[in-house]
Amino acid sequence: MKRIFPLACIALLAITTSAQFMDKDVPAYHPLPPAKGEKLAPIASGAQLDQMNLKYDFQRHAYEAAAKVPRVLHQLPCYCFCDRSAGHTSLHTCFEGDHGSHCSTCMQEAFYTYQMTKKGKTAKEIRDGIMRGEYKTIDLRAMNGPLA
Numbered sequence: 454m455k456r457i458f459p460l461a462c463i464a465l466l467a468i469t470t471s472a473q474f475m476d477k478d479v480p481a482y483h484p485l486p487p488a489k490g491e492k493l494a495p496i497a498s499g500a501q502l503d504q505m506n507l508k509y510d511f512q513r514h515a516y517e518a519a520a521k522v523p524r525v526l527h528q529l530p531c532y533c534f535c536d537r538s539a540g541h542t543s544l545h546t547c548f549e550g551d552h553g554s555h556c557s558t559c560m561q562e563a564f565y566t567y568q569m570t571k572k573g574k575t576a577k578e579i580r581d582g583i584m585r586g587e588y589k590t591i592d593l594r595a596m597n598g599p600l601a
Contacts, residue, residue, distance in 0.1 A: 479584065481536035482543045486524050486576065493527060494549045496520040505551045511596040515560035518567035518600055519548040525566055528576040529583055533558035561591040567600065 487493055496519045497505075507513050519526055526545035533556050535541040544562055547553040553560060565588035569579045582588070 480530035480532060480534050481541065482530040482580065483527050485528065487527055493523050493545060496523055496545075496548045497550060497553075501550075502554075505554045507554055509593075509597065511560065511593045512554045514596050514598075514600060515553060515563045515593075516548055519545075519553065519563045521600070522563075522566050522570045525570055525576045525579060526563065529562065529566060529580050531559055531562060532583065532586075532588075535559075557593060558588075560593055560596075561588045564588075564591045564593075564596055 497516055502513055502516055523545055527543050529544040531544040531547050547559040562583055566579055
């Protein structure tokens with residue numbers, strides 16, 4: 454009996470401390486939408502996009518998709534892990550400047566988010582799908598036309 458209690462304590466401690474590290478590989482995101490009245494930084498558009506020297510139509514379309522769902526993007530991680538190198542706080546940050554224009558992960562996640570939002574999915578459902586890697590099914594070459 455004297456050994457069971459310490460072993461149980463060690464097991465409980467191991468479980469609780471390992472839980473905090475389970476999300477270590479999940480990039481930064483905001484679990485909730487912006488507070489009422491809080492303004493997000495704008496998604497790059499117009500002249501900003503023109504200055505980016507975009508080579509492909511899908512790059513511009515990714516920004517158009519992002520601009521349609523900014524509050525959802527705010528609640529999503531970006532699996533290019535730009536939070537570690539560029540200090541981004543969510544997928545939204547990727548499209549405030551030129552980062553999203555040259556990152557296939559960001560663009561795939563933006564198109565995925567736009568498509569799932571149109572299907573009525575919540576930000577949490579979309580986030581779960583992104584965490585499962587479902588955004589990887591997006592073929593950027595197929596995104597050269599206008600948004601549907």
